[in-house]
Every structure is written in C-alpha cells, then in structure tokens.
Amino acid sequence: MSRLQDIFDGGKDIDREEFRDEKPRIFYEQERQILNGMGEEYFPPARDISKEKEAPSKSEDYIIYAPSKSKKISKEKLYGNVQDLSKHLFLTPHHEDKIFYKQNEIIKTKNTTYMISLESLLTKYKFNSSKKFISRGNVFMGGINLKYDQDTMVNAGNIGEFVLPIVEYIHAIKPDYVIASDRGARLLGLAVFELYRRLHGKFPTSDGTLRFRRFSKSNTKKETEDHLRSLVKDMVAVEDNPTVLVLDDWVCSGGTKVLAEETISRLARQYRGDKVKVDFKFGVLMGAGGDISGHDSKNSGFAGTVDWRDDSNIIGVKYGENWGGSDIKGSAVRSQGSKKYRKRMYKGIRKLTKKINEAEQEKAAA
Amino acid sequence: MSLKEIIEKYPHPIIGVIGASTPLPGYNPREAKDLGYKLRDFVEKGGSLFTGGVPGVGLDVYEGIVGYCEERGVEDKFFVMLPTDISPPQEYFDLASRTKNGKLIVESAGKDMEERRDYVAEVADSLVVINGGMGTIDEAVKGLYSGKEVLCLSNSGGAAEILSKLRLGEIPKLSDMDVDMDLIKTCNSPDEIIGYLINNKLYKQLRGE
Numbered sequence: 001m002s003r004l005q006d007i008f009d010g011g012k013d014i015d016r017e018e019f020r021d022e023k024p025r026i027f028y029e030q031e032r033q034i035l036n037g038m039g040e041e042y043f044p045p046a047r048d049i050s051k052e053k054e055a056p057s058k059s060e061d062y063i064i065y066a067p068s069k070s071k072k073i074s075k076e077k078l079y080g081n082v083q084d085l086s087k088h089l090f091l092t093p094h095h096e097d098k099i100f101y102k103q104n105e106i107i108k109t110k111n112t113t114y115m116i117s118l119e120s121l122l123t124k125y126k127f128n129s130s131k132k133f134i135s136r137g138n139v140f141m142g143g144i145n146l147k148y149d150q151d152t153m154v155n156a157g158n159i160g161e162f163v164l165p166i167v168e169y170i171h172a173i174k175p176d177y178v179i180a181s182d183r184g185a186r187l188l189g190l191a192v193f194e195l196y197r198r199l200h201g202k203f204p205t206s207d208g209t210l211r212f213r214r215f216s217k218s219n220t221k222k223e224t225e226d227h228l229r230s231l232v233k234d235m236v237a238v239e240d241n242p243t244v245l246v247l248d249d250w251v252c253s254g255g256t257k258v259l260a261e262e263t264i265s266r267l268a269r270q271y272r273g274d275k276v277k278v279d280f281k282f283g284v285l286m287g288a289g290g291d292i293s294g295h296d297s298k299n300s301g302f303a304g305t306v307d308w309r310d311d312s313n314i315i316g317v318k319y320g321e322n323w324g325g326s327d328i329k330g331s332a333v334r335s336q337g338s339k340k341y342r343k344r345m346y347k348g349i350r351k352l353t354k355k356i357n358e359a360e361q362e363k364a365a366a
Numbered sequence: 367m368s369l370k371e372i373i374e375k376y377p378h379p380i381i382g383v384i385g386a387s388t389p390l391p392g393y394n395p396r397e398a399k400d401l402g403y404k405l406r407d408f409v410e411k412g413g414s415l416f417t418g419g420v421p422g423v424g425l426d427v428y429e430g431i432v433g434y435c436e437e438r439g440v441e442d443k444f445f446v447m448l449p450t451d452i453s454p455p456q457e458y459f460d461l462a463s464r465t466k467n468g469k470l471i472v473e474s475a476g477k478d479m480e481e482r483r484d485y486v487a488e489v490a491d492s493l494v495v496i497n498g499g500m501g502t503i504d505e506a507v508k509g510l511y512s513g514k515e516v517l518c519l520s521n522s523g524g525a526a527e528i529l530s531k532l533r534l535g536e537i538p539k540l541s542d543m544d545v546d547m548d549l550i551k552t553c554n555s556p557d558e559i560i561g562y563l564i565n566n567k568l569y570k571q572l573r574g575e
C-alpha cells in the first residue's frame with residue numbers, strides 16, 4: 001500500500017477537513033532538524049500520539065504536514081543509495097572513461113549529496129578566512145554555484161577568496177576549456193586564472209588558456225555563432241567530447257547558460273556531426289549578493305570602492321562605443337582605472353596565496 | 367514557508383515534476399513539453415503541479431503547461447519551489463505572464479538546494495521524473511523513502527532511466543535500499559503517465575471523483 005493510500009485509510013473516501021484536522025505528528029523543532037540534517041535520523045520515527053496530547057496547545061508550536069509513513073533511515077544510508085544509483089549515470093555510452101573517471105575520482109572525496117561539496121574542495125585550506133566568503137553554495141553535476149548574501153562585498157582585494165572554490169573545482173574536474181562570459185566575468189576570469197596559476201601551476205585546459213567570449217541576447221544568433229566559431233572548431237578538433245566550463249558573474253535569467261549551450265552545441269555538431277557531445281559545466285555567482293558589483297552602497301568600508309559591473313573603465317574591455325554597447329567583438333580599454341584595479345586584484349591574490357602557503361608549511365611542520 | 371503551509375495551500379493531488387537543469391543524453395524537450403501540457407489537462411479537474419524552478423526539464427514542462435493555459439484561457443495551477451533568495455529564470459516569469467493568472471507563484475522552500483529537495487519529496491503526492499542527474503535521484507529516493515509514488519519517463523535518459531532499470535531489475539537492487547520498489551512506475555510515454563494517473567483510484571480519490 002502506498003503512502004497516500006495509507007494516509008487516506010486505504011480506499012476510504014477522503015474528507016479534506018479530516019485531513020487538515022489530523023493530529024500533528026511533528027514539532028517545528030523536529031522539522032527544522034530534519035531539514036537541516038541535524039537529527040541523528042534523517043526521518044524521525046513515528047511519534048507517540050498520546051504524548052502529543054500533552055504538548056503545548058499553542059497552534060504555532062506545531063507544524064502539521066502530510067502524515068508520514070516515512071521510513072527510518074540515516075543520512076549516510078540515504079546518501080549511499082543516491083551515490084550508488086548515480087554511478088550508473090556515468091556508465092552510459094555518452095559518458096565513458098573520461099567523465100566517469102573524473103566523477104569517480106570526485107566521489108571518493110565527497111561527503112554530501114553533491115558530487116563534491118564546497119567544504120570538501122576547500123578542506124585542505126586551513127588559512128584564516130571568512131567562511132562566509134568561501135563556503136556558500138554548492139557543487140553539482142551541472143557545475144558550481146556560489147551564493148552570497150545581500151551584504152556580501154567583493155572587491156579587488158578579496159576577490160581571490162571568492163574565486164577559490166571555482167579554482168579548486170577546476171582543479172578537480174580539469175575541463176578541456178574554460179570560457180568566461182564577457183564583460184561581467186572578465187575580472188572573475190582573470191582572478192581565477194591567476195589564482196590557479198599560483199596554486200597549481202599551468203591552467204589545466206587543453207591549451208593552457210582561459211578564453212573570454214561574449215554571450216548576450218542583444219547580439220543576433222549569427223553574430224554569436226560567428227564570434228564562437230573558431231573557438232568551437234578548436235575545441236572539437238582536440239577533444240571528441242570536450243568538457244567546457246562557462247564562468248559568469250551573475251545569473252538572473254539563465255539566458256547566458258542557454259545561449260552558450262545552444263550555440264556551442266550547434267557549432268560543434270556542424271564540425272563533428274550529431275555524435276559530438278559537449279559536456280557543459282557552469283560556474284556562477286548567484287543570489288542576492290551574487291552581483292559582485294562593488295557599488296558604493298555595498299563596498300563602504302573596503303579598501304578600494306570599486307564598480308566594475310558594466311563599467312568598461314574598470315573591467316578594461318568594452319563592446320561598442322556606448323555604455324551597455326551591443327557589439328559582439330570587444331576592444332581593450334586601457335584606462336588608469338582598469339590598470340589600478342588589476343594591480344590591486346593581483347596583489348590581493350598574491351597575499352592570499354602567501355597565506356595559504358604559510359598555512360600549508362605550518363601544517364607540514366606540525 | 368513551512369511544509370504544512372505549502373501542502374495545505376494547494377489542491378491535491380500535488381504532482382511534482384523533477385528533472386535535470388542541464389539534461390543528460392536521451393532527453394527530448396518536446397516530450398517534456400508534451401507531458402507538461404497533458405499534466406495540466408489532468409489537473410483541470412483538480413490538483414496542482416510544481417517543478418523545482420530551474421532551467422532545463424522544469425522549464426520545458428512549464429512551457430507545455432502554459433501552452434495548455436493559452437489555448438484554454440485558464441490558470442496554470444502551478445508553482446515552483448526554490449530556496450529563499452533564489453529566483454527562477456526569467457523565462458518562467460515570461461511564460462507565466464501568458465496564463466490567465468499572469469503571475470508565477472514561487473514558494474520559498476528551504477535555505478539551500480538540498481533543503482529544497484527535502485521539501486520537494488514531502489510536498490508532492492507523487493513525483494514525475496524526466497531525465498535528471500544526481501540531484502533528481504536524490505529527490506526521487508527521498509520521495510521513495512517517504513512512500514511517494516515515483517513515475518519515471520523511462521526513455522528520457524538520466525535518473526528516470528536508472529530508476530526504471532532499478533525497478534525492472536536491470537540494475538541490481540541496492541542491498542541497503544529499503545524502499546517499496548512498487549512505488550516506482552515505469553512509463554514509456556507522457557500518455558502512459560497520464561493514463562496511470564487517470565485510472566489510479568488513489569488520484570481519483572484525491573480529486574474527489
């Protein structure tokens with residue numbers, strides 16, 4: 001008998017009011033614990049109704065939800081089941097050796113539902129840093145999302161800490177290509193590349209580069225295709241089924257994701273036929289504070305108030321002559337602002353690397 | 367919003383459609399849209415639909431739902447569940463504007479995507495799986511442990527295919543997976559899913575038929 005049948009007493013007619021008035025079976029605190037994964041058991045055992053009658057009668061003390069016949073199961077068991085089943089995802093013909101190897105490698109280190117957790121990515125880094133910056137978000141099959149609160153502030157000095165999870169993610173999956181969405185992710189891409197170089201050496205892409213490309217709905221489909229054509233040609237020439245990581249600084253609509261996926265896949269098929277499969281991953285900053293704008297209101301108190309979102313003078317590249325221009329090809333903006341920003345950013349990354357290396361040495365000495 | 371509030375807010379059966387935001391091979395968006403259309407037709411007599419509010423499968427299904435609503439001039443009977451502070455893609459809002467209700471209903475469910483998956487498993491009376499990755503498997507397994515029926519579009523690849531194979535014994539049952547395998551329903555087409563829902567006594571009861 002299914003749970004719903006159970007809930008509604010087999011084939012008995014349903015009485016909505018009866019359903020609503022059913023005795024509460026779970027307290028708010030328990031629900032919170034379940035959802036936070038704090039409870040020892042993932043789902044608590046059924047409650048003793050007689051004890052609930054003695055509980056405080058204030059309605060706000062109760063949370064009633066669909067009466068549950070949930071099985072008693074530990075988090076470890078649940079995650080184990082999910083992992084065991086997920087392994088089959090990578091055993092299809094489309095996901096042969098390379099992907100399976102990568103994922104399997106990652107699975108060994110993970111300890112959450114996800115392929116890898118941000119925490120596991122960053123476990124080796126014990127340097128003194130705000131967890132607020134580096135451990136929010138998640139890693140999943142489609143890539144890595146970093147999520148920030150409204151009061152999160154990113155500037156040239158601390159951007160290294162923000163991109164550290166992305167750097168470690170790249171180190172873990174070793175994509176064949178990394179493309180940063182221009183302009184928004186220009187500085188993000190530069191920071192990722194520099195921090196990777198300092199921590200791990202050569203960038204792991206097939207040609208050791210990180211590419212910048214513009215994905216914008218303000219450009220026509222043909223413009224975007226022409227813009228990406230030579231890059232995709234290179235991709236499929238080197239790899240039959242390349243893994244491509246697209247970095248973006250701010251996802252609000254998913255438009256960049258769809259545009260990048262559709263255009264690159266279409267071009268790849270043009271060059272290599274229908275069998276080619278591009279494995280896309282996305283590395284994005286998201287959430288209310290995911291906008292790493294550096295606007296004054298968000299950056300007060302930081303060493304250098306910056307604003308590099310949509311400011312070509314800081315980002316160092318522009319598309320068209322006007323603000324918000326829609327040309328597909330960028331041109332460099334060699335302004336004092338962009339130079340200063342880069343200097344501060346690289347200085348911050350050097351400091352971060354030094355801090356990490358010192359912590360590593362201390363750990364080794366201990 | 368609490369589980370209780372969400373569960374009580376919407377007419378039952380509440381059917382959740384789960385799948386990948388970046389679908390794996392085997393996925394056919396047209397089939398997802400077709401299923402969305404037909405599910406919306408199914409809940410016309412009673413019930414609600416939801417997705418996880420991310421791109422990919424969920425968006426395609428909603429497009430099908432909106433297609434139905436546009437044809438009939440009706441409301442979508444639909445909501446998305448996302449963690450607090452995360453918004454669905456703009457495409458959802460654009461699609462919702464084409465329905466009679468005109469607005470997308472977004473239920474705040476949990477503080478992160480993992481917590482949201484707990485909500486998905488608990489809120490749904492049954493889950494429909496199309497394609498899907500590891501997150502989808504997680505939602506489906508949680509649903510199974512909660513005693514929810516999981517209807518898989520078997521030929522859509524990814525998680526749906528794996529769960530179907532598990533049900534059919536093509537993948538060995540996990541020794542420590544203590545769930546009722548009969549809760550997994552393997553369906554080869556959207557029509558088969560709808561057929562199951564229409565003819566099942568349980569859903570008839572939930573809709574007061």
